[in-house]
Amino acid sequence: MIKIYNTLTQQKETFTPIEPGKVRMYVCGMTVYDYCHLGHARVLVAFDVVTRYMRNRGYDVTYVRNITDIDDKILRRAEENAEPFTELTDRMITAMHEDETKLGVLSPSAEPRATDYIAEIIAMINTLIESDHAYAAGNGDVYFSVESFEGYGKLSKKKLEDLLAGARIDVHEAKRSPADFALWKAAGDVEVSWPSPWGNGRPGWHIECSAMSTRCLGDTFDIHGGGPDLLFPHHENEIAQSECATGHTFVNTWMHAGAIRVNKEKMSKSLGNFFTIREILDTYPAEVVRFFLVSSHYRSQVDYSEDNLAEAGRSLERLYHALRGVVPENSGDVPETEHDRRFFELMDDDFNCAGAISVLHALANDINQHRREGRDNEAKKATTVLVRLGEILGLLQQDPDGFFQANTAGELSAEDIEAKIQARADARKAKDFAGADRIRDELIEQGVILDDSREGTSWRRG
């Protein structure tokens, strides 16, 4: 039985899918005008773990994550670059897929793009106008009438009168109420646009998610997720549009990831304090970045720092070290263990990855102990369990030697290193310890660390 914290009800609830055995989930994806940063990675990884875990628990998960490929920022950036906006968005989508792959994020079941759903968007807007939840303003814009939806504010716990009183909502003449938001934006002369009953224009941001999610998953679906800054207004507006258009509950469970922070401030585009995934991957292995993200609860805030990433790396190394030199069995050959049960118990409780990782470490400790005391068969079994639980978190699927040796640093080839290790072994055999240590020191200078064990000497790049 899985429990999930639901932003809508502000408590953990036992998850019950609409259709037994099936999960329909929608996550707000990227607006593709720039490279993804670590905040995006957080959401990507968090819902990747949710998907992997639920599938492992036997659910048939349909995971839809959209791409916003038309919006003001995209058009502005394309103009700055003097390129067609589709070239910009294609490039950024390719880059996003590369980043995802490196981070071990599985592809979603579907990845709808706003520009492919213009007809659905227009149809939904029409429905809203017909039912008086929306109105065409004189200037070609179409707005949603917030006051026409009784439940407005139920997700973000905001009161409409507070919003209306707030000075930060700009008064726009075409709007009937300052809290109303655009469903359709009229296009200027040269801008990218699509024809519509209200003239040429393009969709507003919120409506595209309503149109795509209901089209792909139905009027009501199980889980809707996204980053913390989408809660308001984006998700609140999605609820308003969708529930007014369909007459049904939009989403049962709302999930929101925690923010990534830098120096106690939220990492964000507007503050300019963001680190892109690709620049972080220049310095840290992708799995270390993933491990760092998975090491804390998906809802909590996480501080990005070099120290924290480096520490995550050392922690992950411990796990891989335990796997080194033991070939796991087929997972099916090892029955469920106490560790499996503990792992599932923790993950069932709102995807407690940080807790689940402690099980991984317990397993590593078992493996090391078994090997040290010569219980090879037990070590093999524990290794099998460690790898299969790791997979649920998207971790520990590399060949351990590859993990330790694939580091980009260092000039020496694997052959050079092996030769030096052999030379050192010969020196040790001849009791020439000074010579042996000289070789070891030379390797350390090249960033290569030697690990001696009863089975022989292995190496890694540090």
Add this chain to the structure above:
RNA sequence: GGCGCGGUGGCAGAGUGGUCAUGCAGCGGACUGCAACUCCGCGUACGCCGGUUCGAUUCCGACCCGCGCCUCCA
């Protein structure tokens, strides 16, 4: 100002009404030719003040501090 989240050992980070997170760093021991890795052991953490309770870090209330949203942002 409104709404929401959080303050755990040197650091990171789970969790619980009454033995245990876990990792990193540190210390002592084992292993080693010496190291590294590994193993064993160690350090009386739960913001502050009241309350409930036989007992609270965990429940309740007040306070202090931090963060997020209220405008585009994952």
